[in-house]
Amino acid sequence: MNIDLKKYILDVPNFPIHGIGFKDITPLLNNKDAFKTAINLMIKDFKDKGVTKVAGIDSRGFILSAPAAYALNAGFVPVRKKGKLPRSTYCEKFAYEYDEAHLEIHTDAFSPADKILLIDDVLATGGTAEAAVKLIKKSGAELIGISFLLEISFLKGIDKLDKNLIKTIIRY
C-alpha cells in the first residue's frame, strides 16, 4: 500500500512548552492503513535478523513496539520511566528535548543471547534513545537495530547513536 504517512502527522506549536514544535502521531494511529503501513515499514529491515526481543520506550514507543514484537514473533520488553517496574532494575538518567527523566528495565529482561530491536516513535535530541541503548548494553544483550517512526533532523539525535543501527521512516 502506497501511503503518504506525513499526511497523518500534525505539527502542534508550543506543546508541551513554549518553543517546541510537537509532532502529533495520533492521526496516524487513528487510521488503520497508516498504522499498519508504519509498523510494516519499521520492521521491514529486521525480519531476517533473528530478533528475539523488541524493546519499546515508555509510553508512545509502546504503541508501535508491541505490534512490532508480535509481527516479528519476538518477546516484548518495556523500557519504562522510573518507578513503574516492580522488581530489580537498571536505571539511566537522561535529558531530552523538553524535560529530563530516568528510564529503567528489569535486570532480568534480557539475556546475553538476546538480539534486540529497540523501537520508539520520535528521535529528537536522542537523549531518550541513548539512555535506552545504555540499559540494553548493561544487560549484555546484542542490540541489532533501532527503529523510529520519525526523526526531527535538526536536533541531531543521530549523533548520540550508532548510525549503522538506525532505521527511520519519516524525516523532518
Ligand SMILES: O=P(O)(O)OC[C@H]1O[C@H](OP(=O)(O)OP(=O)(O)O)[C@H](O)[C@@H]1O
Ligand atoms: O530524542 P529525545 O529528545 O530524547 O525525545 C524523544 C522522546 O520524547 C518523547 O517521549 P516523552 O518523554 O515525551 O514521553 P511519551 O512517549 O510518554 O509521550 C518521544 O516519545 C521519545 O521517547
Ligand SMILES: Nc1ncnc2[nH]cnc12
Ligand atoms: N518535537 C517533538 N514532538 C513529539 N515528540 C517529541 N519528543 C521529543 N521531541 C518531540
